[in-house]
Amino acid sequence: TTDGVGAASRGSPEATQDFDHLYNILFIGDSHVGKTSFLHRLHANTFNPHLIATVGLDYQVKNLIVDNKRFALRLWDSAGQERYRSITKQFFRKADGVVLMYDITSESSFSDVRYWLSCIQEGAEDGVTVLLLGNKTDCAAERRVPTEEGERLAKEHQLIFFECSAASGHNVSKSMVSLVRLLKVREDELKIKAREVSEPPQKKKGCC
């Protein structure tokens, strides 16, 4: 594949142990925007229009090779309904990255993005990497949220932004790869910071 991206082999049961980096990624957004379908596309590269509504949390692992590094992604699929938020909130803290999804054919799912951002701010680690996704680009005729609005919101909150389609596969892996690259950058930064803290820069120990 292009861009140095590929799926890691999953031959042996230990395959998932063979990774260079492991990230927890939480999927949030209103009910019925396509979180589970997106994950299904990522996992099986097909579209299943008959997926059942998620209850509580679901979980799967995806291995990706990006830039010759092996990444294991723990993907947490959360239920969008309000009542479940007290349950799903408990998992925000664990997330290295958050995928916040809305449906470009639903204005309310887009206006709820601000609500979800406040949940992230409240529950997740500071500076957590967020990917904003506008799903269902295949339903162009029913579009209610212009691309520019998504872009503007992403810019305002410094989020990565893509429009995608779980149904067609458009931008599905591409957006995940961008997220993974950013997570890697952030991890490296944190490592450097941690090193600086544990080994404070040596001051000149002059003798005179």
Place this chain on the structure above:
Amino acid sequence: SIQHVYGAQHPPFDPLLHGSFTKPGSKPPTTPVKLKKVSTFQEFESNTSDAWDLGDDDDELLAIAAENLNTEVVMETAHKVIQNHSKLQEQHKFQEEHLKEEHVQEERLQEENRVESAELTSIVCSDNRLVKSVSEGHTSSPSDNASENSSMQRSQSLPQTSTPPLVSGTADYSTSVTPALTEREASRLDKFKQLLAGPNTNLEELRKLSWSGIPKRVRPIAWKLLSGYLPANVDRRESTLQRKRKEYFAFVEQYYDSRNDENHQDTYRQIHIDIPRMSPEVLRLQPKVTEIFERILFIWAIRHPASGYVQGMNDLVTPFFVVFICEYIEEEEMENFDVSTLPEEVLQNIEADSYWCMSKLLDGIQDNYTFAQPGIQKKVKMLEELVSRIDEQVHRHLDQHEVKYLQFAFRWMNNLLMREVPLRCTIRLWDTYQ
């Protein structure tokens, strides 16, 4: 060899569990009995399908079990388990009496609401079985990553790939491979019929008899009685049905038009998008069925504002609807049956009965669905506690891998295991919840 599973009340005899029962705190024995790896639910089911048509009382079951296992240990363990469960049940009953006073319950007609206590006990027991399959998976494959990987996929594809039609199959009680009832089945059916005939049905007796499965023909009436929807007195049943059905449709009349009002539209929208996203087992989700489910759930939701509609409740309508519709359909027809060919009045009765029975069920577990879902959190805690006691190894393993019980058991409790087992098994399981 036969593997025994005795419904929700009696967990299977598992050498691992048994080991930790007799020596609490000690490590599970390096298994003397070879554990079969159970890789799919279908396999598990076929291994244990004999359980569904098994017999009458505990002693008989224990005797059968004893033939295959060391009699002494088995009997000792089994009695212990049964004792524990009845103790637990007493406790819950007691707690429930107290809780009841605090609960806002609209239906006070029933003499006692056993739903919750029975349900709790059943979860505890059925989890034994689930715990068992986890531990087997663990012993046979050192890494769980592969199964983690596929778990989501598998759970979602299960209902679609299960070929047997709805409620039927060899597993169902009254419909064995031979069309005629066996002598044993006929005698069980007779026992039920006698009990149901009245003049007053002894509910305790009925409940006891139902533990080992309710014959299909009497299941609708048995469920209606056990849930407290119908009175024990035969003469009052018909009038109660009439009254309750009328009452339900008065609700529909009163509330259903408000589904697009500003304060209800979110509820209705959520129900509306969830129903098509249900397991396709349900009569292929015909428009008529969708309509009925929407009405039932919407009416329930706005009459119970403390919880409202929560995803997963939609699943809970299904067993009632399917069981009640089976009164009117031969099950061979079930798979391709066009619901709209039934007379309107029949469908209305099924709808109202499903509504009331679901209400009875939900009344007992309403705190599963109120804010922060305390009922579920409590049950998941109980499960964790239980696993840590009976299978420390599994508990430690989960802990080591930072797997929280809430991650995998939330749905079990939220949907009463309906997403984990085929519908006909759920129906059989519910014989013991009522």
